[in-house]
Amino acid sequence: MKNTDNTLSSQGIESHLQNKEFSDKIIVYETLGSTNNAAKNLIKAKGESEGVALHGTVIIADSQSAGKGRLSRSFHSPPGHGIYMSIILRDKELGDIPISLITPLAAVVLCEAIESLTDKNPQIKWVNDILIGQKKICGILTEGVAENEQIKWVIIGIGINFTTAPTDFPEKLRDIAGSLFENEPPQTTRNRLIAEILNRLTEKGAMFEKHEVLMQYKKRLMILNRRITVSGHGNEAPYEGTAIDIDDSGHLIIKKDSGEISTLIAGDVSTGVLEN
Numbered sequence: 001m002k003n004t005d006n007t008l009s010s011q012g013i014e015s016h017l018q019n020k021e022f023s024d025k026i027i028v029y030e031t032l033g034s035t036n037n038a039a040k041n042l043i044k045a046k047g048e049s050e051g052v053a054l055h056g057t058v059i060i061a062d063s064q065s066a067g068k069g070r071l072s073r074s075f076h077s078p079p080g081h082g083i084y085m086s087i088i089l090r091d092k093e094l095g096d097i098p099i100s101l102i103t104p105l106a107a108v109v110l111c112e113a114i115e116s117l118t119d120k121n122p123q124i125k126w127v128n129d130i131l132i133g134q135k136k137i138c139g140i141l142t143e144g145v146a147e148n149e150q151i152k153w154v155i156i157g158i159g160i161n162f163t164t165a166p167t168d169f170p171e172k173l174r175d176i177a178g179s180l181f182e183n184e185p186p187q188t189t190r191n192r193l194i195a196e197i198l199n200r201l202t203e204k205g206a207m208f209e210k211h212e213v214l215m216q217y218k219k220r221l222m223i224l225n226r227r228i229t230v231s232g233h234g235n236e237a238p239y240e241g242t243a244i245d246i247d248d249s250g251h252l253i254i255k256k257d258s259g260e261i262s263t264l265i266a267g268d269v270s271t272g273v274l275e276n
Contacts, residue, residue, distance in 0.1 A: 005189055005191075006080060006163075006186075006189065006190065007191075008028050008060060008062050008190055008191060008194075009028060009191065010026040010027065010028050012189075012191035013026050013028075013060075013191045013194050013195050013198075014026060014195070015191075015195075016191065016192050016195030016196070016199075017195050017198060017199060018199045018202075019199070019202050021056050021198070021202040022056050022058055022198045022202070025056045025057045025058060026057075026058045026060065027057065027058065027059050027060065028060045028061075028062075029059070029060065029061045029062070030061070030062050030063070030079075031061055031062060031063045031064065031065060031079065032059075032061040032063075032064055032065070032084075033064065033065050033066040034064055034066050034067055034068055034157075035059045035060065035061050035064065035067075035084050035085055035086035035157060036068065036086045036141060036143055036155050036157040037066075038059050038061075038086065039057070039059050039086040039088050039155045039157075040143070040145055040155065042054065042057065042059070042088070043088065043145050043153050043155075044145075051090050051092070051152075052090070054088055054090065054153075055088065055089060055090040055093045056087075056088070056089070056093075057087075057088040058085060058086070058087050058088075058194075058198065059085065059086045059088075060083070060084065060085040060194065061077070061084045061085075062079050062080065062084075063077050063078060063079035063080075063082075063084070064077035064084050064159075065077075067084060067159060068141065068157075075139060075141075075159045076161075076164070076169055076170060076173060076177065077159065078164060078168060080163075081161070081162055081163045081164040081165075081168070081179070082159065082160055082161055082162050082163075082164060083158065083159070083160040083162055083190050083193065083194060084158075084159050084160075085157070085158050085194060086155050086156065086157045086158070087155070087156040087158075087198075087201070088153060088154075088155055089102075089153065089154045089155075089156065090152065090153055090154075091151055091152050091153065091154065094154070094205070095205070095206075095208060096208050096210075097205060097208050098210075098249065099144065099151060099154060100249040100250055100251075101210065101213060101214075101249065101250050102142050102154055102156060103127055103128050103140055103142045103156075103250065104127070104213060104214070104217045104246075104250040105201075105204060105205075105208075105213050106140050106142065106156050106158065106201070107124045107127075107128065107130065107140060107217060107220075108124075108204070108213055108216045108217050108220070109197060109200045109201045109204055110122070110130055110138055110140070110158065110160075110197060111123075111124065111130065111216075111220050112200055112216075113193060113196040113197045113199075113200050114130075114180065114193070116196060116200075117187065117188040117192060117193060117196055118180070118181075118187045118188060119187065120132055120180065122137070122138075122220070123220050123221070123222040124217065124220045124221050124222065125221075125222055125223060125269070126221060126223055126243070126246070126252050126269055127250065127252070127266075128140040128141065128142070130160075131222065132178060132180070133178065135176060135177060135178030136161075136176055136177050136178065137160065137161050137177075137178050137179055137180050138158065138159065138160045138161070138180075139158075139159050140156065140157065140158055140159075141156075141157035141159075142154065142155070142156055142157070143155045143157065158197070160180060160193070161177060161178065161179040161180065162179060162180050162181065162186070162190055162193075163179055163180070163181050163182075163186060164177075164179045164182075165179070165182070165183065166178070166179075166182065166183075210248065214246065214248065214250070217246065217250065218245075218246060221243075221246070223243045223269060223271060224243050224244070224245070225242065225243065225244065226242065226243060226271055227240065227241070227242055227271065228240070228241060228242070228243050228254070228269045228270065228271055229269065229270050229271075230254065230264060230267055230268070230269055231267065231268050231269075231270075232267045232268035239256060239257070240256075240257055241254040241255050241256040241257055241262070242254065242255045243269070244261075247263060251263050251264060251265050252264040252269065
């Protein structure tokens with residue numbers, strides 16, 4: 001019999017944790033503007049003196065009024081149907097994990113957590129989206145917080161459409177957004193999935209191996225060896241090419257139609273074709 005309890009709670013999450021990394025550091029709100037913004041505010045309020053205590057803090061909201069994604073996009077965050085969370089990490093506690101690989105690491109962790117608890121086969125759309133089929137069910141927004149012009153904190157923001165019905169998405173999103181459990185009973189609970197994400201993040205962080213993370217990331221990367229359109233990368237006009245690889249920093253290597261090899265550090269990619 002499946003657990004159908006849909007109530008988010010720190011106790012419910014902590015009951016599934018396998019270690020103490022995040023114990024007693026999980027804060028659940030009914031609603032927030034943005035969990036990432038709440039994390040930033042907490043860092044600024046606590047400061048460097050509270051660094052050890054802040055590391056591993058997880059802020060979760062049942063809904064967000066101003067959820068956000070990459071490239072200043074909004075993230076639809078209705079109550080009762082999603083997972084909206086931000087994890088605070090201190091740079092000194094990251095060990096050998098380069099900041100450029102935090103998002104790929106989180107994407108791999110999310111895929112593994114979903115695979116372990118469901119019969120779903122998630123894929124990654126570079127750099128930060130998780131898709132099932134052709135629809136985005138999860139986004140990752142990694143942000144750094146600097147002190148004296150140096151990154152001291154990293155915030156991993158995760159938004160998962162858990163049971164949001166297609167008709168509950170804004171009309172402009174219905175063709176591209178989906179849910180982990182769309183029109184079907186959930187195979188797990190939100191609390192259990194959050195705990196599994198934290199368990200795997202702790203495990204991969206403690207045993208970080210760059211080659212393994214990049215291998216698992218590439219394995220699930222849906223755009224490799226496919227024609228793509230690149231946009232949202234500074235002042236350069238959109239262009240088409242073929243995604244051929246990722247480098248050791250998780251950046252996308254593209255062969256443009258001109259034959260030029262380009263490395264994309266930031267931007268947006270799609271499998272659509274430019275319109276004439």
